Amino acid sequence: MADLQTAQSLERQSMPLTGASLPRQAPLLAAVIAGGIAALIALLGGFGWVAAIFVAWLLLLVGLPLWSRAVEGGRRAVDRIVTLLVWSAFALAMIPLVSLVWTVLSKGVGILSSQFFNNSMRGVLGEGGGIYHAIMGTLIITALATVISVPIGVLTAVYLVEYGKTSRLAQVITFLVDVMTGIPSIVAGLFAYALFALFFGPGVRMGIGGAVALSVLMVPIVVRAAEEMLKLVPDELREASYALGVPKWRTITKVVLPTAIAGIVTGVTLAVARVAGETAPLLIIAGFTTSTNLDPFNDRMTTLPVFIFYSITEPGLHADAMADYAWGAALVLVAIVMFLNVVARVVGGLFAPKTGR
Amino acid sequence: MTVTAPPEVDREESTGRVGDVVFAGISRGSAIVIMLALAGVAVFLLQQGLPALGNHGEAAYGKDNIWAFVWPLLFGTLLASVIAMLIAAPLAIGVALIISHYAPRPVAKVLGWLIDLLAAIPSVVYGLWGIQFLALNMVPVYKWFDAHAGWIPFFEGPVPNSGRTMFTAGLVLAVMALPIITAICREVFAQTPLMHQEAALALGATRWEMIRLAVFPYARSGMMSAVLLGLGRALGETMAVALVLAPTLIVSFNLITAERSSSTIAANIALNFGNASGSKIDTLIFSGLVLFVITFAVNFLGRSIAARGQRG
Amino acid sequence: MAKSIDVSDLNIYYGDFLAVEGVNMTIKARSVTAFIGPSGCGKSTFLRSLNRMHEAIPGARVEGKVMVDGQSLYEPSIDPVAVRRQIGMVFQRPNPFPTMSIYENVLAGKRLNAKRMSKSDADALVERSLRGANLWTEVKDRLNKPGMSLSGGQQQRLCIARAIAVEPQVLLMDEPCSALDPISTAAIEDLIAELKSDYTIVIVTHNMQQAARVSDDTGFFNLKATGEPGHLVEFNPTNKMFTNPDEESTEAYISGRFG
Numbered sequence: 001m002a003d004l005q006t007a008q009s010l011e012r013q014s015m016p017l018t019g020a021s022l023p024r025q026a027p028l029l030a031a032v033i034a035g036g037i038a039a040l041i042a043l044l045g046g047f048g049w050v051a052a053i054f055v056a057w058l059l060l061l062v063g064l065p066l067w068s069r070a071v072e073g074g075r076r077a078v079d080r081i082v083t084l085l086v087w088s089a090f091a092l093a094m095i096p097l098v099s100l101v102w103t104v105l106s107k108g109v110g111i112l113s114s115q116f117f118n119n120s121m122r123g124v125l126g127e128g129g130g131i132y133h134a135i136m137g138t139l140i141i142t143a144l145a146t147v148i149s150v151p152i153g154v155l156t157a158v159y160l161v162e163y164g165k166t167s168r169l170a171q172v173i174t175f176l177v178d179v180m181t182g183i184p185s186i187v188a189g190l191f192a193y194a195l196f197a198l199f200f201g202p203g204v205r206m207g208i209g210g211a212v213a214l215s216v217l218m219v220p221i222v223v224r225a226a227e228e229m230l231k232l233v234p235d236e237l238r239e240a241s242y243a244l245g246v247p248k249w250r251t252i253t254k255v256v257l258p259t260a261i262a263g264i265v266t267g268v269t270l271a272v273a274r275v276a277g278e279t280a281p282l283l284i285i286a287g288f289t290t291s292t293n294l295d296p297f298n299d300r301m302t303t304l305p306v307f308i309f310y311s312i313t314e315p316g317l318h319a320d321a322m323a324d325y326a327w328g329a330a331l332v333l334v335a336i337v338m339f340l341n342v343v344a345r346v347v348g349g350l351f352a353p354k355t356g357r
Numbered sequence: 358m359t360v361t362a363p364p365e366v367d368r369e370e371s372t373g374r375v376g377d378v379v380f381a382g383i384s385r386g387s388a389i390v391i392m393l394a395l396a397g398v399a400v401f402l403l404q405q406g407l408p409a410l411g412n413h414g415e416a417a418y419g420k421d422n423i424w425a426f427v428w429p430l431l432f433g434t435l436l437a438s439v440i441a442m443l444i445a446a447p448l449a450i451g452v453a454l455i456i457s458h459y460a461p462r463p464v465a466k467v468l469g470w471l472i473d474l475l476a477a478i479p480s481v482v483y484g485l486w487g488i489q490f491l492a493l494n495m496v497p498v499y500k501w502f503d504a505h506a507g508w509i510p511f512f513e514g515p516v517p518n519s520g521r522t523m524f525t526a527g528l529v530l531a532v533m534a535l536p537i538i539t540a541i542c543r544e545v546f547a548q549t550p551l552m553h554q555e556a557a558l559a560l561g562a563t564r565w566e567m568i569r570l571a572v573f574p575y576a577r578s579g580m581m582s583a584v585l586l587g588l589g590r591a592l593g594e595t596m597a598v599a600l601v602l603a604p605t606l607i608v609s610f611n612l613i614t615a616e617r618s619s620s621t622i623a624a625n626i627a628l629n630f631g632n633a634s635g636s637k638i639d640t641l642i643f644s645g646l647v648l649f650v651i652t653f654a655v656n657f658l659g660r661s662i663a664a665r666g667q668r669g
Numbered sequence: 670m671a672k673s674i675d676v677s678d679l680n681i682y683y684g685d686f687l688a689v690e691g692v693n694m695t696i697k698a699r700s701v702t703a704f705i706g707p708s709g710c711g712k713s714t715f716l717r718s719l720n721r722m723h724e725a726i727p728g729a730r731v732e733g734k735v736m737v738d739g740q741s742l743y744e745p746s747i748d749p750v751a752v753r754r755q756i757g758m759v760f761q762r763p764n765p766f767p768t769m770s771i772y773e774n775v776l777a778g779k780r781l782n783a784k785r786m787s788k789s790d791a792d793a794l795v796e797r798s799l800r801g802a803n804l805w806t807e808v809k810d811r812l813n814k815p816g817m818s819l820s821g822g823q824q825q826r827l828c829i830a831r832a833i834a835v836e837p838q839v840l841l842m843d844e845p846c847s848a849l850d851p852i853s854t855a856a857i858e859d860l861i862a863e864l865k866s867d868y869t870i871v872i873v874t875h876n877m878q879q880a881a882r883v884s885d886d887t888g889f890f891n892l893k894a895t896g897e898p899g900h901l902v903e904f905n906p907t908n909k910m911f912t913n914p915d916e917e918s919t920e921a922y923i924s925g926r927f928g
Contacts, residue, residue: 017737017738017740017742017747017748017751017752017755021746021748024745048497075563075566075750075781075782076563076750078563078565079563079564079565079566082564082565082568083459083564083565085451086451086454086455086459087451087455087459088451089447089448089450089451089452089455090451090452090455092448093448093449093451093452093535093539096491096528096532097475097532097535097536099486099490099491100475100478100482100483100486100490100532103486103489103490104482104485104486107489151387152387152390152391153387155383155384155386155387155388156384156387156388156390156391158384159381159384159385159387159388160388162384163381163384163385164385164388169385169388169389170388172392173388173391173392176391176392176395177391178656178657178660179395179653179656179657180391180395181656182589182593182652182653182655182656182657183398183593183649183652184592184593184594184595184623184645184648184649184652185593185595186593186595186623186626186627186645186648187398187402187593187645187646187648187649188398190402190405190626190641190642190645191397191398191401191402194401194402194404194405194642195397195401197405198401202634202635202638203634216394216398219391219394223391247374247376247377248377248380248381249376249377249379249380249381250376252380253380270477273477274477276479277477277478277479277480277481277482278479279479279480279481279595279596279627280595280596280599280623280626280627283627283630283631284626284627284630287631288631305479305481305596308481308482308485309481309484309596309599309600309627312485312488312489312600313599313600313628323489326485326489327485327489330481330482330485333479333481333482334478334479334482337477337478337479338474338477341473341474341477345470461727462727462728550764552760552762552764553764553766553767554725555722555725555758555760555764556760556764556765556766556828556831557766557777558722558725558753559720559722559753559757559758559760559832560753560754560757560777560778560781560831560832560835561750561751561753561754561755561778561781561782561835562750562753562778562781563750563781566781570766570777571766574766574767574768574769575767575768
């Protein structure tokens with residue numbers, strides 16, 4: 001009886017845990033072999049190195065799974081194909097992104113000088129100009145947009161979280177904020193133009209219009225960020241304050257907002273970084289000029305992105321020099337945006353509410 | 358720090374009451390400003406754009422009617438965005454998988470951070486890179502396609518030496534949308550419940566089988582909405598395309614020529630607005646209205662899929 | 670030819686943190702072995718190291734030896750995927766795949782390996798596994814309903830059916846009843862008693878009565894001190910454990926004087 005059971009269980013219980021498998025270095029080895037074959041083919045056939053890499057990749061994609069299939073079986077082979085494809089996708093995606101960063105750095109760094117930062121392009125043909133006017137334009141218009149958007153955005157978030165909650169109006173506002181996040185930036189520009197044309201006649205161009213257009217893009221980002229942060233403030237804190245007899249508005253301004261301030265600052269900073277790089281709306285409503293204009297309520301005002309755009313699309317006679325300006329301006333713009341992003345992350349990391357996640 | 362120092366309690370109750378009313382009013386007012394602003398966007402665009410419905414001839418850039426003007430641009434917008442999504446979506450899912458499941462933890466953290474930074478790079482910089490670097494480097498590839506696959510309508514030459522083609526525009530949009538789609542997919546993948554992944558592993562699943570069994574079914578709606586939101590971004594993107602493509606008004610599937618390639622709504626507005634006047638402005642604003650409607654529909658679809666996924 | 674698990678000098682780490690130290694034991698084939706001990710003493714961690722699920726957590730690693738059927742689980746030549754096929758696992762919270770029906774859930778593991786399974790083979794396997802998990806009569810009329818539509822106890826039995834459908838040698842159960850009501854718990858305990866004739870079962874439980882009811886052998890895990898790694902205090906037949914344990918701390922724990 002016992003024997004029978006053992007025999008039966010033996011059949012079921014043979015436990016191959018090892019299963020033949022490829023050596024750990026198999027992918028590397030396969031890659032080297034594929035690369036070698038491809039190099040040989042490329043030498044014989046006279047291909048460029050891009051084609052050679054492509055051939056090597058194809059060889060690897062076919063060869064490694066076939067080898068794996070022969071040794072390890074179909075499931076492991078499929079796993080290897082997918083792993084290879086996923087890493088290939090990653091490598092392929094990194095190429096343009098790395099190339100972008102590298103190109104901006106290498107092409108932009110040459111032109112940076114005190115003259116580049118302190119001069120405008122007024123009356124400049126070819127070399128000798130700078131982007132002072134564009135930097136100032138970016139700073140002024142972005143600052144104005146921030147001044148408009150932050151109070152509206154934060155107060156709206158306060159309304160949604162503290163007052164509106166599930167009211168009809170709050171639902172409508174939440175929906176509209178969703179809609180606003182999807183407005184194409186050029187449409188925001190058209191809106192600002194249509195609005196200002198109503199008061200100042202057609203053909204109007206002024207910096208404040210750009211700020212209004214950017215606000216349309218910025219407000220929803222600020223509302224979203226502030227809303228998230230206010231929701232993280234625990235209700236116990238509010239109740240503790242109410243229990244002390246503090247009126248609601250003071251609870252919000254003295255307890256809730258200070259608790260959430262780090263997160264809100266992070267969100268606002270990211271929003272500023274986002275709109276500082278906007279081009280399309282400013283192209284339409286703020287226009288383009290080569291001289292420095294510090295008055296946002298009067299006449300055209302250039303920002304860095306618009307400057308880059310015109311340097312490429314309408315370079316005039318000195319296309320090469322203008323391309324250099326464009327790359328320099330792009331580097332400065334990327335530096336500003338990256339700086340804001342890093343600041344946002346540091347602020348968010350330092351003061352992260354302990355209640356979060 | 359804020360709880361320990363409770364603000365002094367108001368002696369007069371009325372102060373609190375008045376303050377409450379005022380503050381509630383201000384915050385509600387801000388919310389209403391948003392409503393008015395959006396209503397303003399709609400009203401102004403309609404008011405300026407609708408008169409263009411009757412435009413033809415010179416005012417419609419030489420077309421018989423406004424639709425003949427808008428259609429090629431709409432076509433180009435969709436074509437460029439679809440190319441971008443076909444390229445970006447698989448790559449973005451791959452990158453997101455690397456960050457969530459394949460790369461070692463510390464590497465993945467750095468990569469996630471890097472992708473977020475790349476998502477913040479202004480679109481005009483992508484455009485600049487597209488026209489001055491990518492386009493030029495793609496020319497040999499286009500020439501190869503022209504020579505070897507020219508019989509397919511997509512790849513009929515002649516290839517411009519500038520490389521400024523529809524395919525280049527799609528590529529730039531793909532590179533731009535990639536970090537955005539990746540960021541959303543990564544988030545969704547990371548939220549897949551560990552217990553389902555462990556269930557799959559405990560059944561003897563390989564890593565890919567685990568992803569197929571436990572991650573993808575859970576993340577399906579999130580991935581869909583990520584792609585749709587990326588598409589919404591690509592549709593409305595102006596600068597990258599405006600820098601690469603010339604404003605033409607033709608419908609063409611050709612991907613690798615300059616003369617016979619379509620343009621997009623947003624780029625066309627950006628390139629023509631500076632020189633436009635009178636009823637031409639109305640025409641351009643009308644095309645912006647069309648763009649707004651389309652992106653709104655795509656974004657709305659994306660969000661509702663995401664919301665449904667979260668409930669289910 | 671006993672299909673036992675021999676563990677010798679096993680240290681389990683999360684990164685640099687030593688979670689469990691120096692475990693030695695022999696788990697007998699076709700018996701139920703229970704692990705008891707206070708929370709955080711490493712009994713679940715130890716259980717997960719028996720089928721290399723421990724590695725699913727980034728940074729986790731193991732030193733020492735786990736021998737199953739004469740093979741050392743942590744040898745480089747061993748395929749963790751094959752290990753988990755042979756050594757199934759049931760988790761604390763029922764985790765049927767949410768997008769799959771009851772039928773598909775049972776077949777999920779089997780489908781990974783069998784390229785094509787005829788409808789009749791698949792039906793037979795589903796019925797056999799569900800009967801094995803004492804769930805067949807309750808669900809046979811709604812096999813195409815989602816797995817999540819079942820009650821908690823039924824879901825857990827579905828997970829057991831899913832685990833035994835791949836025909837493992839060993840079943841590891843990580844507090845399988847902790848999320849269930851008493852009636853469902855009784856159903857699972859009956860099931861464990863039946864499964865024992867075919868499988869080697871290892872169960873982690875917080876419930877000492879449960880350990881006493883279902884198990885043949887019991888291991889008691891404890892922390893040496895707060896902040897120190899967990900270790901195996903005593904490993905003995907359940908009868909002895911609950912009547913006359915070797916260690917004083919075991920008796921203290923079992924009689925409820927601490928932990």
